[in-house]
Amino acid sequence: MIRPLAALAGALAVLLTGCAGVSGEVTQPPDPGSSQSAPATESTTLTVLTHDSFSLPEETLAAFEKASGYKVSYVQPGDGGTLVNQLILTKDAPLGDVVFGIDNTFAGRAIDAGVLASYTSPALPDGAADLATDGKGFLTPIDYGDVCLNADLGWFQAKGLAVPQTLDDLVKPEYADLLVVPNPASSTPGLAFLIATVAAKGDGYLDYWKQLKANGLKVVPGWTEAYTVEFSGSAGKGPRPLVLSYASSPASELGEDGQPRTANLPQTCLRQVEYAGVLAGAQNEVGARKFVDWLLSPQVQAQIPPNMWMYPADPAIALPEDWAKFGTAVDQPWYVPAETIAAQRDSWIRDWTTTVIG
Structure with missing residues (x-):
C-alpha cells in the first residue's frame, strides 16, 4: 500500500537527515599534486537528467527537495536512447549531476563512454542486486519491466x-x-x-x-x-x-x-531494467548520491508501479491490486x-x- 504523503515526507526527512544544512559552496578538489583523493562536490542545486517517461507525484518530488535542502531541476531530453546519446555528447560539460532511465540495452554504451562515476548505494534492497548490470557500481537498478x-x-x-x-x-x-x-x-x-x-x-x-x-x-x-x-x-x-x-x-x-x-x-x-547513476563531473556529487538512495527508498519504490508502470527493484514492495488481477x-x-x-x-x-x- 502506498503510504500517506505526510508519512512520506517524514520518512524522507529521516532518510535524508543531515541534508538540509547544505551550504551554498561547491567543494573543490585538492591541488593536482596532492596525494589525497578529491572530495565529493556539493552545491545548493541538483540537476536530474531522465527520460520523458519519468513521473512521480509533485508532492513526492517536493518532499525530497525540502528534506535535502537542494533546489532540484529535471531535464528530460527524450526517450532512454536519446538520454544516453545526450550524456555522451555532453560528456565534457555534463548537463546535470545524476541520471535516471539508462536501461540494460544502453547501459554498456554509457559505461564504456565514461559518463558515469562509480557509486554503490547502501540503500540497495535485498534481492535487487540480481538486477545489476555490472560489477563496478556505475549503475544502480531502480525498476524493471x-x-x-x-x-x-x-x-x-x-x-x-x-x-x-x-x-x-x-x-x-x-x-x-x-x-x-x-x-x-x-x-x-x-x-x-x-x-x-x-x-x-x-x-x-x-x-x-x-x-x-x-x-x-x-x-x-x-x-x-x-x-x-x-x-x-x-x-x-x-x-x-x-x-x-x-x-x-x-x-x-x-x-x-x-x-x-x-x-x-x-x-x-x-526484460528491461532501468538504472540510476552519478554523472562524472557532477557539480553536486553528494546530492546525486542522495537522489539515487532516495529512488530506492520504500516510499518511492511503492510509487513506481502506479506512476511509471514498472516493477520496483525492491521485491518487498506490494504491487497495486490491479496488477495482481490483470498484469499477465x-x-x-x-x-x-x-x-x-x-x-x-x-x-x-x-x-x-x-x-x-x-
Missing part, C-alpha cells in the same frame, strides 16, 4: 479477428498495417524489441524485419508517440491496434466494467546476455536502420 507487444482487445473483437500471439503471427497478411513500434535507435523499449527479435530469429532477424516492413509496420521516434498517439487502445485512440509497450500496461487501460481493454503478448517480451506474468521473456548486447548493439541498430528505414 517486460517490454511486450500490446493489443487492443475491443478492436480485434469488433473485426472478428483473433489477437496475434507470436512474432510469426505479425507477418501474416491479416495483420497488415496494424503494428506500430518505437525506433530502436532512439528508444530503449524499441531497442528491447529489436533485441527480442535477435534472440528469437538469430541471424535471420533482419529478414524478419523485412517481412514486418512489407506487412505495413509503422516506426515512430519513441514510446510516447507510439502508445499515446498511434495506439487505438490508449487515450489517444490512434489507428493501430498493436503497439510495443509493457506487460503491465493493460492494468492501466481498464474499462468502465473494471476489465482490461488491452492485453500483452507474453511470447514477444524482453511473463515467465520466460526473451534473453540476450548483457555482454552480447554491449558488443553487438551498435551493429544491430545500424543494420536495422539500413534495412527498415533505408
Whole structure:
C-alpha cells in the first residue's frame, strides 16, 4: 500500500537527515599534486537528467527537495536512447549531476563512454542486486519491466479477428498495417524489441524485419508517440491496434466494467531494467548520491508501479491490486546476455536502420 504523503515526507526527512544544512559552496578538489583523493562536490542545486517517461507525484518530488535542502531541476531530453546519446555528447560539460532511465540495452554504451562515476548505494534492497548490470557500481537498478507487444482487445473483437500471439503471427497478411513500434535507435523499449527479435530469429532477424516492413509496420521516434498517439487502445485512440509497450500496461487501460481493454503478448517480451547513476563531473556529487538512495527508498519504490508502470527493484514492495488481477506474468521473456548486447548493439541498430528505414 502506498503510504500517506505526510508519512512520506517524514520518512524522507529521516532518510535524508543531515541534508538540509547544505551550504551554498561547491567543494573543490585538492591541488593536482596532492596525494589525497578529491572530495565529493556539493552545491545548493541538483540537476536530474531522465527520460520523458519519468513521473512521480509533485508532492513526492517536493518532499525530497525540502528534506535535502537542494533546489532540484529535471531535464528530460527524450526517450532512454536519446538520454544516453545526450550524456555522451555532453560528456565534457555534463548537463546535470545524476541520471535516471539508462536501461540494460544502453547501459554498456554509457559505461564504456565514461559518463558515469562509480557509486554503490547502501540503500540497495535485498534481492535487487540480481538486477545489476555490472560489477563496478556505475549503475544502480531502480525498476524493471517486460517490454511486450500490446493489443487492443475491443478492436480485434469488433473485426472478428483473433489477437496475434507470436512474432510469426505479425507477418501474416491479416495483420497488415496494424503494428506500430518505437525506433530502436532512439528508444530503449524499441531497442528491447529489436533485441527480442535477435534472440528469437538469430541471424535471420533482419529478414524478419523485412517481412514486418512489407506487412505495413509503422516506426515512430519513441514510446510516447507510439502508445499515446498511434495506439487505438490508449487515450489517444490512434489507428493501430498493436503497439510495443509493457506487460503491465493493460492494468492501466481498464474499462468502465473494471476489465482490461488491452492485453500483452507474453511470447514477444524482453526484460528491461532501468538504472540510476552519478554523472562524472557532477557539480553536486553528494546530492546525486542522495537522489539515487532516495529512488530506492520504500516510499518511492511503492510509487513506481502506479506512476511509471514498472516493477520496483525492491521485491518487498506490494504491487497495486490491479496488477495482481490483470498484469499477465511473463515467465520466460526473451534473453540476450548483457555482454552480447554491449558488443553487438551498435551493429544491430545500424543494420536495422539500413534495412527498415533505408
